[in-house]
C-alpha cells in the first residue's frame with residue numbers, strides 16, 4: 001500500500017524474495033529518513049526463495065577458513081567468478097547468517113546449541129547451515145516477518161512492474177500494474193533495486209516456480225543494461241521426473257547414493273570415485289552439479305538409465321540412512337517423494353533426473369549492486385555480480401541473497417539520500433504511455449496466437465539448443481525459432497480483457513520477458529566457443545582461457561542481442577584445470 | 581495416459597460482469613498424476629484463458645493455491661484428481677474470505693493481523709552480530725519448531741467457524757505464529773504480544789472446534805497453539821510452569 005506521499009518513495013525494491021527483503025531491511029537500518037517500498041507480483045512470502053531446501057553456506061567452524069570457501073567457489077565456477085567479489089562474499093557471509101539467526105531463523109542445531117553445518121556438493125568442509133530441508137522457507141519467513149517491524153517499509157503486494165521509468169539517463173522508478181484493480185501507476189523513487197529472481201521458466205522442465213520468468217532481467221535489458229553470463233544455466237542432477245520438483249542436494253549431503261538401473265553407483269566411472277559408505281567432500285555424489293548432470297546423460301547414452309513415461313531417470317537411494325535421520329534432516333524430501341511420485345524413500349529409491357534449476361547469469365552489477373544505469377541496482381538471482389561464474393555451488397545462492405541484497409540495499413540507500421526527488425509530471429506521462437502500450441498490444445487486439453503455444457515452443461527450443469550438451473547447429477536453430485516466436489508474439493490474443501486480477505495479461509507480460517531472456521541465453525551460448533562449467537559444447541569440448549576467460553555481456557538491439565566481453569577479475573587463484 | 585476425463589465445477593466471479601458467483605463446468609483429461617492445480621492450468625491454457633487463481637511453487641510450500649475442493653480447504657497443488665474420482669470436483673474460493681475474482685480471495689485482513697501479533701524476535705537488548713549466534717539447543721528448537729512451519733495458506737481460516745462469524749478474531753495462523761515467537765528461547769516479547777492475544781478477539785474467542793488443525797497441510801496444529809496460549813494467559817504462575825523463561829524479564 002502506498003505511503004503518505006502517494007506513490008513517491010526514496011527507495012523502491014522490486015521483488016519480495018530473499019534478496020529484496022534483505023535489501024529493504026538493510027536500507028531501513030542505513031537511515032531512518034528513507035521511505036522504502038517493496039513491490040512484488042506475489043505476496044512476499046510466496047516468492048520463490050520459499051522453495052529452497054538444502055541450505056546456505058558460510059564459514060562457521062574452526063576447521064574451515066574464508067580462503068577455503070573462496071577457493072571452492074572459484075573452482076566450482078570454473079574460474080569465471082570475479083575473485084574480488086568472492087572474497088567479499090565469503091567474508092560477509094558469516095555475519096549475514098548470524099544476523100538471520102538473531103532475526104529468528106530456526107536453524108538446525110548441534111547438541112551444544114550452535115547452528116549445525118552439513119556437507120554440500122563441491123565444498124571441501126561442512127559449511128552449509130540449514131533448517132532441516134526447508135531452509136529457504138524459514139529464511140524467507142524470518143526475513144518477511146522481521147521486515148514487518150520496520151514501519152518505514154511499505155509494500156505494494158501483487159503489483160507487477162512493467163517497465164523502468166527513466167529520465168535524462170537516470171532511473172526514477174517503475175510503471176506497475178496493480179493486479180487488484182488493473183490500474184497502471186508510476187511508482188516514483190530515487191533508486192530502484194531489482195530483486196526479481198531467476199528465469200527457469202524459459203525451459204520446459206525446471207525446479208523453478210511459475211513466477212520465475214526473468215521479468216527484472218528483461219526490464220533492465222530493455223533499458224540498455226547488459227545481461228552478464230546468460231549462457232550459464234545450471235541443471236540440478238536430482239529432480240522428480242514429470243513435475244521437476246527438486247530433491248535437495250542435502251539428500252546426498254546426508255549420504256544418499258545415485259544408482260543406475262543395475263543398482264551401481266555409476267559416478268565412480270567418471271573420475272569421481274572411489275565410492276565410500278560415508279560421504280566424502282567433493283567426491284561421488286558430492287561432486288558439483290554440472291559434472292553430475294553430464295554423468296547422467298552419458299550414463300543414459302550407455303543405456304544404463306531407467307525409462308519412464310517422463311524420460312530417462314536414475315535412482316537416488318536413501319534407504320540406508322534410516323527413517324530416523326530422514327525424518328530429522330530430510331522430512332520435506334520424504335513428503336515430496338510420497339506426494340508427488342508415490343514413493344516412500346525410507347523403503348524405496350527415488351526416481352530422479354537432471355532438471356533446470358538456476359541462472360548463473362543476470363543483470364550485470366558491480367560489487368555494490370550498482371548497474372551501468374544511474375539509479376538502478378540489482379541483487380539475488382536476477383543479478384550477476386559475479387560469484388557463480390560458470391557453475392554455482394549449491395547453498396551459495398541463499399547466502400548471495402543476504403550478502404549482496406544487503407550491499408545493494410545500503411548503496412542504493414546512500415544514493416537515494418544524496419539525490420533530489422524526481423519530477424513527477426513527466427513520469428505520469430510515461431506511465432500513461434505504458435498503459436496505452438499494454439492496451440493496444442494486449443487488450444484491444446484480436447490476434448491469432450495463444451500464450452500457451454508460444455510458451456511451449458520457446459521452452460522446447462531452449463531445451464533442444466541450450467540443454468546440458470550444446471552445439472552450433474542446434475543453437476542456431478534455437479535462435480531462429482526464438483526470433484520467429486518474437487514475431488508471432490506480436491499477434492498474441494487474450495480472451496481476458498478485464499481489469500481486475502487479469503492473470504492472462506500477466507502471463508502475456510511474463511512471456512514477453514521470457515522470450516527476451518531466452519534470446520540472450522541462446523546468443524551468449526552460441527558465441528562462447530568453449531566448454532566451461534555448465535556450458536558444455538560438443539563442438540568445442542575444452543575450456544579456452546585464451547579466448548574466453550571473460551564474462552559475456554548481452555546488449556539489446558532491435559535485431560536481437562549483441563554480445564560483448566568483460567575481463568574476469570583474478571586475485572589469488574590463477575586458473576588451473578578443474579578436476580575433482 | 582488415457583482417454584478418460586473428469587469434470588471440474590469451478591466457481592466464477594468476474595466483478596463488472598457477474599452479479600454473484602456461479603459455477604462453470606469444465607471437462608479436463610483425467611491423468612492419474614495430475615493435481616487439481618494441473619487441471620486448472622489446463623483450463624487456463626487450453627479452454628478458457630479468463631479463469632483467475634493464484635499459484636506458484638506447485639510443491640506445497642508457497643501457500644498460494646488454497647481453494648475449497650469439494651467443500652474442504654485444500655492446497656490444490658497437493659490434491660490429486662485420482663482421489664476425487666469419478667467427479668465432478670467442486671472448486672471454490674476459500675470460504676470466509678471476500679472474493680476478488682473467480683478463485684482469488686482477499687488477504688488484507690490476515691496481513692494486517694499478522695503484523696499486529698508482532699511476529700519477530702523482540703529482546704530487551706540485542707546482541708551484536710560480532711558476538712555470534714544465540715545458543716539454542718535442539719530441545720529448545722523443538723518446543724516452537726512446529727509452529728514455525730506455517731506457510732500462510734489460509735486453509736485454517738477457511739475452516740474456522742469462529743472466523744466465519746466474527747471476522748475480527750485474530751485467527752489460527754496468526755496466533756500460532758505469535759505463540760511460535762513466545763516459545764522461542766531467543767525471544768522476550770511475550771508481554772508485548774499479550775494485549776493482542778488476550779484481547780476479546782484474541783485467543784479467548786476460540787471455541788476450540790479444532791477444524792483448523794484438521795485442515796492444516798503442514799501439521800502446524802494451530803488449535804494447540806490457541807489452547808496453550810489460553811492456558812498461558814490464565815495465570816502467570818502457570819506461565820512460568822509451561823514456559824520456564826516466562827519470568828525472566
Ligand SMILES: Cc1cc2nc3c(=O)[nH]c(=O)nc-3n(C[C@H](O)[C@H](O)[C@H](O)COP(=O)(O)OP(=O)(O)OC[C@H]3O[C@@H](n4cnc5c(N)ncnc54)[C@H](O)[C@@H]3O)c2cc1C
Nearest residue numbers: 015016017018019041049054055161197380381395397398
Ligand atoms: C527448488 C529450489 C531449491 C533451491 N535450494 C537452494 C538451496 O538449498 N540453497 C541455495 O543457496 N539456493 C537454493 N536455490 C536457489 C535459490 O533459492 C534462489 O536462487 C533464490 O531464492 C532467489 O531469490 P531472489 O530473492 O533472488 O528471488 P525470488 O525469491 O525468486 O523472488 C523474486 C521476487 O521478485 C518478484 N517479482 C518478479 N518479477 C516481478 C515483476 N515483474 N513485478 C513485481 N515483482 C516481481 C516476485 O514477486 C518475488 O517476490 C533453490 C532454488 C530452487 C528452485
Ligand code: SF4
Nearest residue numbers: 730731733734736796
Ligand atoms: S496454520 Fe496451517 S492451515 Fe493455517 S495458514 Fe498456517 S499452514 Fe495454512
Ligand code: FES
Nearest residue numbers: 638642643645657
Ligand atoms: S502452488 Fe505453492 S502451495 Fe500450491
